[in-house]
Amino acid sequence: MFSFLRSYFSNDLAIDLGTANTLIYVRGKGIVLDEPSVVAIRMDGGPNAKKSIQAVGQSAKEMLGKAPGAITVIRPMKDGVIADFTVTEQMLKQFIRKVHDSRMLSPSPRIIICVPSGSTQVERRAIRESALGAGASQVFLIEEPMAAAIGAGLPVSEPTGSMVVDIGGGTTEVGVISLGGMVYSGSVRVGGDKLDEAIINYISRNYGMLIGENTAESIKKGIGSAFPGAEVREMEVSGINKAEGIPRKFTISSNEILEALTEPLNNVVSAVKSALEKTPPELGADIADKGMVLTGGGALLRDLDRLLMEETGLPVIVAEEPLTCVARGCGMALERMDKLGSIFASD
Amino acid sequence: MNGEVTPAQPISDIPGQGGDPSSSDAESAQAKGIVGPQLRMAREAAGWSVAEMSRMLKITPHQVEAIESENWADLPCETITRGFVRNYARQLGLDALPLMSALASASLPQNAALEIAAGTPVKLGLRARIERCDWIKVVLGLVVLALAIAAYIFVPADFFRTSFSFLPSAEPSSSQVEPEASDVGEAAGAAVSGQEVAPAESSTEPAIEAPAAPVQPPQADAPVPAAVAPAGPLEAAGRADGAVVGQLKFRFAQSSWVEIRNGKGEVIFSQLNAAGSQRVVEGQPPFALTIGNAGYVSLNYNGKDVDFSQRSKDNVARLTLE
Numbered sequence: 001m002f003s004f005l006r007s008y009f010s011n012d013l014a015i016d017l018g019t020a021n022t023l024i025y026v027r028g029k030g031i032v033l034d035e036p037s038v039v040a041i042r043m044d045g046g047p048n049a050k051k052s053i054q055a056v057g058q059s060a061k062e063m064l065g066k067a068p069g070a071i072t073v074i075r076p077m078k079d080g081v082i083a084d085f086t087v088t089e090q091m092l093k094q095f096i097r098k099v100h101d102s103r104m105l106s107p108s109p110r111i112i113i114c115v116p117s118g119s120t121q122v123e124r125r126a127i128r129e130s131a132l133g134a135g136a137s138q139v140f141l142i143e144e145p146m147a148a149a150i151g152a153g154l155p156v157s158e159p160t161g162s163m164v165v166d167i168g169g170g171t172t173e174v175g176v177i178s179l180g181g182m183v184y185s186g187s188v189r190v191g192g193d194k195l196d197e198a199i200i201n202y203i204s205r206n207y208g209m210l211i212g213e214n215t216a217e218s219i220k221k222g223i224g225s226a227f228p229g230a231e232v233r234e235m236e237v238s239g240i241n242k243a244e245g246i247p248r249k250f251t252i253s254s255n256e257i258l259e260a261l262t263e264p265l266n267n268v269v270s271a272v273k274s275a276l277e278k279t280p281p282e283l284g285a286d287i288a289d290k291g292m293v294l295t296g297g298g299a300l301l302r303d304l305d306r307l308l309m310e311e312t313g314l315p316v317i318v319a320e321e322p323l324t325c326v327a328r329g330c331g332m333a334l335e336r337m338d339k340l341g342s343i344f345a346s347d
Numbered sequence: 348m349n350g351e352v353t354p355a356q357p358i359s360d361i362p363g364q365g366g367d368p369s370s371s372d373a374e375s376a377q378a379k380g381i382v383g384p385q386l387r388m389a390r391e392a393a394g395w396s397v398a399e400m401s402r403m404l405k406i407t408p409h410q411v412e413a414i415e416s417e418n419w420a421d422l423p424c425e426t427i428t429r430g431f432v433r434n435y436a437r438q439l440g441l442d443a444l445p446l447m448s449a450l451a452s453a454s455l456p457q458n459a460a461l462e463i464a465a466g467t468p469v470k471l472g473l474r475a476r477i478e479r480c481d482w483i484k485v486v487l488g489l490v491v492l493a494l495a496i497a498a499y500i501f502v503p504a505d506f507f508r509t510s511f512s513f514l515p516s517a518e519p520s521s522s523q524v525e526p527e528a529s530d531v532g533e534a535a536g537a538a539v540s541g542q543e544v545a546p547a548e549s550s551t552e553p554a555i556e557a558p559a560a561p562v563q564p565p566q567a568d569a570p571v572p573a574a575v576a577p578a579g580p581l582e583a584a585g586r587a588d589g590a591v592v593g594q595l596k597f598r599f600a601q602s603s604w605v606e607i608r609n610g611k612g613e614v615i616f617s618q619l620n621a622a623g624s625q626r627v628v629e630g631q632p633p634f635a636l637t638i639g640n641a642g643y644v645s646l647n648y649n650g651k652d653v654d655f656s657q658r659s660k661d662n663v664a665r666l667t668l669e
Contacts, residue, residue: 314405316405319426
């Protein structure tokens with residue numbers, strides 16, 4: 001009854017609470033925040049001993065691996081779900097404060113927040129409670145493949161099958177969507193973090209060098225590849241030599257990174273093949289015609305689409321601006337939230 | 348705007364392959380709408396057939412031809428079509444950006460609007476209704492609580508007694524009270540009499556009490572007497588044997604709870620007494636008394652008035668009479 005007034009006064013929010021990055025879409029404004037999901041917490045000692053949030057987002061991420069003992073840098077999301085409830089709530093609170101005008105008359109925002117399709121009831125409830133604790137008046141959940149498909153521009157409400165593969169920081173979500181609902185959804189806990197981890201392990205094993213998460217991520221972005229190409233690229237990397245305990249520089253090639261990434265990428269391929277096996281034949285025909293769409297940060301891995309094309313024999317398309325697909329999809333659902341009940345997930 | 352891509356252009360000269368993507372190329376593609384022809388020329392220059400390109404891109408030959416002939420209606424929605432063109436350009440080593448710009452002005456099949464057909468169950472409304480019901484329950488609860496508090500504050504204590512005195516059960520009658528008193532008397536072996544005790548009833552009591560009590564010989568030092576006397580003269584009838592040495596007379600201006608224990612700690616009298624009534628309790632001292640609503644109770648012990656106002660706390664008096 002008062003939805004018109006509410007929409008006038010309140011800035012409803014759509015949040016892509018990702019393992020690696022958190023994006024916030026504000027109704028009528030678009031994506032206004034894109035920050036790493038990282039929190040730096042300072043623990044003061046002495047007579048005024050207390051815990052305080054030192055930094056959130058990009059500034060906190062820059063402290064990762066460089067902080068002194070008094071500062072703990074935490075990534076409160078792991079494998080797409082909340083690993084540290086309190087810190088997640090505080091992080092959300094800080095992000096919402098950045099983007100939501102806290103005028104006296106404005107009501108608390110309604111929030112759409114995305115959850116991995118494979119998340120349990122407990123994990124979904126944790127995300128909902130966390131958003132409520134951060135100041136939301138109502139929280140609606142949407143599954144990530146659905147949001148990604150909407151954000152990528154797939155015809156989710158049509159009676160035709162659309163397949164989306166969202167490779168995020170913590171999970172890879174595979175969804176087959178038709179008529180505004182999920183026909184199949186699958187989730188594997190392999191994402192950008194696992195790829196970084198695989199690179200760290202590979203370098204440790206083959207070079208005897210220790211590198212940090214940020215370095216591994218920059219290697220992945222720089223010369224990471226999912227499919228062997230004609231061009232071999234190289235990158236100079238710094239790390240600590242395990243035998244000597246001294247920082248050293250060394251050069252690594254894209255072929256080696258490809259080798260390092262083989263195992264986690266095979267898991268992604270398996271998840272996609274599993275989804276295709278379980279897709280109803282009519283929708284399978286649509287997918288054979290249109291192919292699948294890759295979204296999420298993992299879609300930016302060089303030649304990942306080619307790997308999936310070769311493995312499945314289907315056309316694979318990388319969405320435009322894959323990093324923001326889920327947030328944009330959440331935002332589009334937010335704009336029409338009163339008319340799109342079936343796309344939301346239940347607890 | 349004047350830049351032109353000629354059919355004979357070699358691969359190395361195609362933007363993205365041999366040189367930087369230029370804005371003139373983008374404008375050219377956009378102006379002339381030659382996305383398809385450009386792709387076809389590049390494919391032919393590379394020496395690939397439609398079937399080979401179809402195999403590489405994992406799309407059907409029909410779709411390859413549709414792209415090359417810009418027959419967009421034969422292709423899926425805009426997102427997919429743009430993806431196909433981008434993949435096609437990458438396969439040929441072309442820069443996809445100018446082609447994407449050109450496609451922006453092409454009449455691609457638009458993405459379907461994000462609308463769910465009417466009749467789809469909407470969970471949002473359901474949730475809102477549940478919350479509204481919760482609010483109603485909360486408000487109703489508060490109203491009931493407020494009414495209860497108001498009733499407690501404003502309704503006088505004797506409202507129900509005065510308003511419903513015509514009901515037979517509104518005030519305990521003597522016939523209901525008496526058995527309780529006599530029960531206590533039985534247990535404790537004490538003599539109790541009340542002014543409102545009916546003679547007929549009280550006369551039966553000794554008959555009941557007599558077996559329970561020790562033999563009532565005419566001896567002077569019988570240990571425990573047991574008798575309920577008619578209240579008329581306010582005198583204990585069983586006193587003739589001389590066993591009863593203590594007599595308590597109560598007058599109640601308002602209703603009051605009285606409990607009396609003898610020297611052994613046994614309860615010899617315990618009951619609520621109605622306003623305006625009188626009670627006589629006899630027994631062996633000492634007596635431990637607990638008198639509720641003490642401000643409205645007067646006590647006479649063996650002919651002497653007892654003032655227990657100094658021993659009252661919260662209008663409850665506790666005293667021992669030797």
